Every structure is written in C-alpha cells, then in structure tokens.
Amino acid sequence: MISSPSSSTQAKGTSSDLFDQSALSDLAQRLVEAAKRAGADAADAVAVRGVSHGVEVRDGRVEESERSEGDDVGLRVLVGQRQAVVSTNDVSGDGVAKLAERAVAMARVAPEDKYVGLADPSLLARDLPDLDLVDPAIPSTAELERRAQEAEAAALGVKGVTKSGGASASAGIGGMVLVTSSGFHGAYLRSSQSISMTAISGEGTTMERDYDYSSAPHAADLYSPERVGRSAGERAVARANPRKVETCQVPVVYDPRVSGSLVGHLVGAINGASIARKTSFLKDKLGAQLFADNIRIIDDPLRRRGLRSQPFDAEGVSVKKLAIIDQGILTSWLLDCATARELGLATTGHAHRGVSSSPSPGPYNLHLEAGAVTPAELISDIKQGFYVTDLIGSGVNGVTGDYSRGASGFWIENGEITYPVSEVTIAGHLLPMFKSMVAASDLEFRYGVNAPTVRIEGLTLGGR
Known part of the structure; x- marks a missing residue:
C-alpha cells in the first residue's frame, strides 16, 4: 500500500522546508493573540509537525511503503478558572479567529x-539547550528498503x-512549537530512524517468533x-x-529488553495525576526507602540525542535531569503545573501535551543506573x-501494586541459562520487588526506558 500526504498538509518542496518551523511559530502566535481578542484571560497554542516515511519488506520484496506529513495546532484558553482546548489542521481564511472564538465560548x-x-x-525556559x-x-x-532487506537477509542467514x-x-x-500569553515562545524538532526484524524458527505447530529493533x-x-x-x-x-515448568517460587x-518495564511501573505510580487522585499504591511513599541504597533511577530530558529529549516541557517550563530514586529513596513525583497546585508543590517540568488535550505529567528519558556485577x-x-x-499483557494494578505478567524466557539451573520456557506467569507485589532489586552492569x-539486567527475589512462577 502506498499512502500519499494527508490532505491537511501542503506539499513541502525540499527537505529544508521540513525543518523550518517559522510558519508554525507565526500561526501559534496569531492563535494566542486571537484568543485574547476574543475574551480569554490567558491562552497557549501548540503546533505539532509530524512527518513519517517507512517501508516493510518480506521475502526480499517491499510489501508496503507509506509516507505521511501533517501539521496540527491546538489552542488552550482560560476564562477565569474555566478552561477549554480546541484543535484543527485547517486554519485557512478566517480560521484563526473562528477557532479562538469557539474556544472562548467553550471555556x-x-x-x-x-x-x-x-x-x-x-519557571519558563529562557535559554534552550542544543540537544542535537x-x-x-x-x-x-x-x-530504507536497503536497510530492511539487509536486516531480513541477516536473519534468514541464521x-x-x-x-x-x-x-x-x-x-x-516530529516537533513542537509552543507560544503562551505569558511570554513564552519556543520550538524544537526531533528526527527519528528505526530498523526492525521479526524472525521465525521451526515449522508448523513448533514455530517460534522473536524480534529485535534499533x-x-x-x-x-x-x-x-x-x-x-x-x-x-x-x-x-x-x-x-520450549518447555513448561511447575509452579514454584x-x-x-x-x-535488558524487558527490565525497563519495572521502571515504567514505578513511574506510572508516581505520576502526579495518580497521586492527586489517590489512586497509586505509592501515594504515601514520598521520601520512603523503596529500593536498596545503591539503586538510582534517573529521568533526563536533556540527554543529547535522546529518544525522548526536549528542551522545555509542554507548558514552557525549564526541564532538568532528576534522580527520582536516589540511594533507594523516592525523591519526587512527576508533576505538571495543575497537579503541582493540587498537591501544594512546585511543577517538576514534566508536562506533556497533544494538540487536543490539556497538559498532563509524564516522563522523558528514563534509566536505572548500572550496578557493579556482571549478568x-x-x-x-x-x-x-x-x-x-x-512479557505479555499488562496485569499490573497501579492502585494496589499487585503484579502479574505472562512471560517467556529461559530456565536457570545452577547458575547457567539452560532451556527455553514459555506459557508461564510471574506474580508478586511491586513493593517487595523493588526492595529486592539488584542491577547488573550491562x-x-x-530505548526510551533503559535498564540493565535486573534480578528480583521470591516471585511466584505460575506454570503447569
């Protein structure tokens, strides 16, 4: 299938046009000014650029090639303590004024x-770092076809x-422009490239599938x-x-491909929105010792060439590297301005936002620091x-901390990885799991969330 650019986007003649955000910046500025004229007390506008191009190959032939380009805008207006968000991909003619009037009427x-x-x-960012x-x-x-075909040929050669x-x-x-009526005007772009391959071994009912990507x-x-x-x-x-194993502890x-999921469960539980709603099993654990004292978990929006790096958050607030777990202690929630106000705290600069939503907190580049021992x-x-x-499924309860995931992998016997195992369930509770975590040096x-090989004690393995 070949997909043409979306109808909402004007064709861009050269690659340099893709990196030019001046028109989006001007549009966001005009939206904010129009909102103020329409009666908003405050406003901000987000303009998002998305360009993607990909190919899929099977048996040496291109099965699918797609390209899409789109610019979308969102306007948030505040009238007193009332808020509304509207979005569009068409602001031709008098669209800017109409969008602003509609947003104010909704608010x-x-x-x-x-x-x-x-x-x-x-709190607004003033000097935006170059994150390359x-x-x-x-x-x-x-x-792109060459990369996919070479990856496939290498897999089939195994x-x-x-x-x-x-x-x-x-x-x-991808990129974002943010303009606020309080004086912030910032923009950034981030390119992305990827290669992936899925390979199959065996025949008939004994086939097994696995993958890798970069x-x-x-x-x-x-x-x-x-x-x-x-x-x-x-x-x-x-x-x-693969074999099956008996239920055991x-x-x-x-x-490392799946250990980052444990970091993800922690971060979901310290999201300011969950804390404000009191729907997190960690709601009373700020300042508590959750891990061993040699565990540090870092969120770093300023990592050069990071997959989730950006120079400011979705409210224009400065961002910084943060050790959310330091010496095993939970040091902070992840907060945007609204959740911070609700909790009586200061934003941590973790606001994220799409064009059709108000800001909400979320992480950037997360990693669990390496330990001292090899895998x-x-x-x-x-x-x-x-x-x-x-890991299969998402059986983790963020309210209670109960953990249950389908899994496959390999049996360990006398310190050695031996035969493959499938169709098992891992069960436990995240608090004792965090407490017993030991990280390797690798x-x-x-990825967006990175961790070394990790060991957890005393989990229940549900088998046959």
Whole structure:
C-alpha cells in the first residue's frame, strides 16, 4: 500500500522546508493573540509537525511503503478558572479567529477548576539547550528498503530460521512549537530512524517468533541492519522447543529488553495525576526507602540525542535531569503545573501535551543506573530460577501494586541459562520487588526506558 500526504498538509518542496518551523511559530502566535481578542484571560497554542516515511519488506520484496506529513495546532484558553482546548489542521481564511472564538465560548460554559492556569513566568525556559536531536540527512525510500532487506537477509542467514516475519525501516521528523500569553515562545524538532526484524524458527505447530529493533534520532547511532537481523534470528532459534515448568517460587532475572518495564511501573505510580487522585499504591511513599541504597533511577530530558529529549516541557517550563530514586529513596513525583497546585508543590517540568488535550505529567528519558556485577555474576548463585526475555499483557494494578505478567524466557539451573520456557506467569507485589532489586552492569541506552539486567527475589512462577 502506498499512502500519499494527508490532505491537511501542503506539499513541502525540499527537505529544508521540513525543518523550518517559522510558519508554525507565526500561526501559534496569531492563535494566542486571537484568543485574547476574543475574551480569554490567558491562552497557549501548540503546533505539532509530524512527518513519517517507512517501508516493510518480506521475502526480499517491499510489501508496503507509506509516507505521511501533517501539521496540527491546538489552542488552550482560560476564562477565569474555566478552561477549554480546541484543535484543527485547517486554519485557512478566517480560521484563526473562528477557532479562538469557539474556544472562548467553550471555556465560558466549562466547569471551574481551581488548579488550571499557565505556568508561572519565573519557571519558563529562557535559554534552550542544543540537544542535537535532528539528523539533517533524510534517508530516501531506496535507502530504507536497503536497510530492511539487509536486516531480513541477516536473519534468514541464521541457522534454524525458517521464515521471515517481516523487516521494516522508517524515518521521521516530529516537533513542537509552543507560544503562551505569558511570554513564552519556543520550538524544537526531533528526527527519528528505526530498523526492525521479526524472525521465525521451526515449522508448523513448533514455530517460534522473536524480534529485535534499533531506534535513534541519528542514523549514525542505529545498530546496523545486519546486527538487528542476526539478533532477531538468534533469538528466534534460541526459543525453539520450549518447555513448561511447575509452579514454584524462584528468583527472576529480567533481560535488558524487558527490565525497563519495572521502571515504567514505578513511574506510572508516581505520576502526579495518580497521586492527586489517590489512586497509586505509592501515594504515601514520598521520601520512603523503596529500593536498596545503591539503586538510582534517573529521568533526563536533556540527554543529547535522546529518544525522548526536549528542551522545555509542554507548558514552557525549564526541564532538568532528576534522580527520582536516589540511594533507594523516592525523591519526587512527576508533576505538571495543575497537579503541582493540587498537591501544594512546585511543577517538576514534566508536562506533556497533544494538540487536543490539556497538559498532563509524564516522563522523558528514563534509566536505572548500572550496578557493579556482571549478568553472569548476577545469576551465578541461582540454583533454580527464571530468565525473562518477553512479557505479555499488562496485569499490573497501579492502585494496589499487585503484579502479574505472562512471560517467556529461559530456565536457570545452577547458575547457567539452560532451556527455553514459555506459557508461564510471574506474580508478586511491586513493593517487595523493588526492595529486592539488584542491577547488573550491562546498561545500554537503546530505548526510551533503559535498564540493565535486573534480578528480583521470591516471585511466584505460575506454570503447569
């Protein structure tokens, strides 16, 4: 299937046009000014650019090639303590004035919310750092096809791989302009490139599937197509002929591909919105020792070339590196301005926003710092245990902290990874899981959430 640019977007003649946000900045400024003229007490406007291009390959042939381009805008207006948000992708003619008038009319009949409002001007970002987020070389369709085909060929070259589940390569540009009536005007762009491969081993009812991928803002930081494909193939072959295990309680070791999920569960529970609603099992744990004293978990929006890096948050507030867990202690919630006001605290600069929504808190680049032992040392004393490589489902209760995930991976016996295991469930509670966490030394920055190999004690493995 070939998809043309969306009808809401004017064709952009050269690649340099994609990096030019001046028209979006002007539009956002005009929206804010129009909102004030229409009667808003305060307003902010977000303009978002999205450009993506990707190909999918199977058995050496291109199965799908898609390209899309779109610019969308959102306007938030405040009338007293009443708020409304409207969005559009068409502001031709007198669309700016009409959008502003509609937003103000909606705000006037919205319920009052004593916590809404723009960020305090003293918190706004003034000097925006260069985070090197844009690769100016946009890969051609032919280059994306080459990457996908090389990844697939590498996977099929692994002994035991019987089929291709498909390879893909993509590239894109995303960015945001934010203008507020309190004086903030900022913009950033971030490019993205990726390669992925899914490989299948075995035949008939004994087939097993696995994958690998690489994503980065710059092509130079991607793993090579050959490395991605070979890894996918080797993973699929290693899963062949899985066994089942008896229900038991054992140490569980999380592969780096899935260990970041544990960080994700923590961050979901310290989101300011959950804390304000009192729907988090950590609602009373600020300042508490949740982990061993050698555990640090970092959120860093300013990492150069980071997948989720950005120089300011969705309210224009300065962002900074934050140790949300330091020496095992929970140091902070993740807050935007509204949740901070509700909790009687200051925003942590974690506001995120789409064009059709008001700001809400969320993380940036997360990582669990590396420990002192190697992965081999981490499992060396395990007589019987489970090494997780894949997790299934989302059976984690953020209100109670109960944890239950479907999983597959490998059995550990006498300190060695042995045979593949599938169709098991891991169960426990996040508080004792956090307390027993031990991190290995193999941290790599590959994802939006990164963690090394992690060991958790005493989890229940539900088998046959």
